[in-house]
Amino acid sequence: MKPIASKPQAGTGIVEAAGAQPAAGESFAADVMAGLSARRKQLPPKYFYDAAGSRLFEEICRTDEYYVTRSETTLLRNVAAEIARDIPDGAALVEFGSGESAKTRLLLDAAPQLSSYVPIDISADALCGASGGLTRDYPRLIVAPMVADFTGHFRLPACAEGRPRMGFFPGSTIGNFDGDHAVRFLRSARQVLGIHAALLVGVDLIKDPARLIAAYDDSLGVTARFNKNLLLRINRELGGDFDPEAFDHLALWNAAQSRMEMHLVSRKDQIVNAAGGTFAFRKGERLHTENSHKFSVAMFARLAAEAGWSAIKIWISDAPQVAMFRLEPVLGGSAVPPSEIP
Ligand code: TRP
DSSP states (O other), rough: OOOOEEOEEEEEEOEEEEEESHHHHHHHHHHHHHHHSSSOOBOOGGGSHHHHHHHHHHHHSSSSHHHHHHOOOOOOOHHHHHHHHSSSSOEEEEEEEETTTTHHHHHHHHHTTOOOOEEEEEHHHHHHHHHHHHHHHHHEEOOOOOOOOOOOOOOOOOOOTSEEEEEEEEETGGGGTTHHHHHHHHHHHHHOSSSEEEEEEEBBOOOOOHHHHTTTTTTTHHHHHHHHHHHHHHHHHHHOOOOGGGGEEEEEETTTTTTHHHHHHHHSSSEEEEEEEEEEEEETTTEEEEEEEEEEEHHHHHHHHTTTEEEEEEEOOSSOOOOEEEEOOOTTTTTOOOGGGO
């Protein structure tokens, strides 16, 4: 891992990872330029989560159709005590993409032996909102929030140093990585967390496509607004002139890739200016904004093994089913060959 400097953000107590990446605004513009210039237009999903997008996402989690949050929360409530038994005294809890840290409280309540909590999120607003409440409600816990793109390289704050670490990656966010990026993320999480680590990962399981599609196209249209907020964000931050009404939200199940896909579909032939470029959309042309991969237990165990983790325990919720995996690093290169996992 490339060590990078960390600098505190004025007044917030939040540490911002710095040094390795270009300034946030520059990479957003470059990614929009590249994504809209591609033959198949696409944008990286991490840009969903500005302040408005983070709020809309919390609203998605409360819709009737989006079951992932509810199933996972109930599952965690049921197994938190069991998870806590394996957390060593003084361990640090490190959460990748913490949002409002609602599920984390179930772990914090069950595992008072945790010494510190490092929530990492790309949205400073989400972090600020969550951290104040946690500091108040868990006075003995050191809360050290970090603003960072957790897919990049970063160094953990001092309070997590020299301690056993428990990684926490709920919400089926692992499903949002494409191709070998999930494996790369799991490898880099292994480096960040070190040898005396475990990683709890929440994974959505393959199920009836109708159920899946409804979860990404709720009847109140919250997910559609969330998807279109990406266009509004481009307008706000990159001088774009997108008309969000000129695009339809589309959620579809791609069985071959075992994933839900979200797109924005142009309702007409149109020209849009953004990020210093001019882009033509044909009627019906799609802008691909998100993938959410769905797994079987065996598929995910295989993926984890490829990244040097072995699945020690697996809990599965009631239907609609999601899974929680407890992974531990495979030591000394004795990884089970992926082909031998059923
Ligand atoms: N990790 C979540 C998932 O894949 C993210 C998510 C839920 C999402 N609903 C969404 C992302 C709608 C974009 C649009 O389930």
